[in-house]
């Protein structure tokens with residue numbers, strides 16, 4: 001079961017509701033897309049980089065606030081003390097705050113489009129926002145059908161990394177597409193891990209997450225393949241000379257991936273023990289993304 005309403009102090013619940021570590025999922029695609037663009041064009045537009053970073057953070061805030069609003073309508077968050085809607089008791093306030101973040105995120109990317117005199121970036125981000133809405137918003141709620149990981153991969157991988165690359169270089173790149181696959185997988189891994197401790201509540205609320213569909217044991221067995229694909233693909237892209245050899249720095253995160261897989265393997269059916277695996281996945285995503293980007297920038 002998820003956290004009960006009486007177990008934790010309010011400040012802890014607010015931190016859990018705001019989810020500060022989760023904002024690294026906004027930073028990494030912007031960093032990697034920009035690093036690949038710098039490696040290929042030797043140019044770096046600091047204004048576009050900073051604007052993209054602020055927009056991406058606003059869009060994650062939109063996703064997280066609106067997630068609590070939409071989940072309050074299905075009853076799935078009834079036991080979730082760290083829901084912003086449950087904490088404030090004011091769904092419409094959280095709804096309007098989420099819209100404010102969405103507006104900020106879109107305005108930022110619009111500014112980049114105007115800067116570039118090209119609507120490509122705003123087009124890609126609007127597509128990402130539309131897909132993100134289908135994950136949790138009515139009438140779609142595709143996350144409830146177990147499609148969240150695929151949506152997450154497309155949005156945080158090819159869509160956003162390509163948009164960031166384009167915002168810097170004004171063109172497309174095979175290397176950026178290859179890098180986006182790694183970022184997309186590492187981000188979907190976070191969402192996948194976030195379902196282990198919620199399997200019982202999700203099943204009761206009719207949410208067929210991949211862990212509800214597979215069971216926690218099969219989910220734990222799938223995890224090493226999921227993590228392994230990050231390293232295997234990086235190696236393949238280096239051998240194919242799509243990535244510089246320095247991107248093998250990603251291998252430094254292997255102990256973290258090992259920690260994640262063994263922790264989930266041992267505790268997959270114990271919600272209170274496995275619940276922190278999402279944050280191990282966030283750490284893995286952050287360091288693998290940081291080192292991947294560094295691998296592109298270091299040769300200069």
Ligand SMILES: C/C(=C\COP(=O)(O)OP(=O)(O)O)CCC[C@H](C)CCC[C@H](C)CCCC(C)C
Nearest residue numbers: 026056059063064067128132135151152155160
């Ligand atoms: C809110 C998300 C996951 C949480 O879902 P869940 O309902 O399981 O959570 P709780 O258990 O805490 O209730 C994130 C889902 C991500 C989504 C599939 C894709 C988001 C796309 C971005 C908005 C696109 C822009 C990204 C930016 C970096 C430019």
Ligand SMILES: O=C(O)C1=CC(=O)c2ccccc2C1=O
Nearest residue numbers: 022025060063152187190191194
């Ligand atoms: O609250 C969560 O579980 C998640 C929030 C979030 O913004 C995100 C973004 C990208 C991948 C996964 C997740 C979450 O799991």
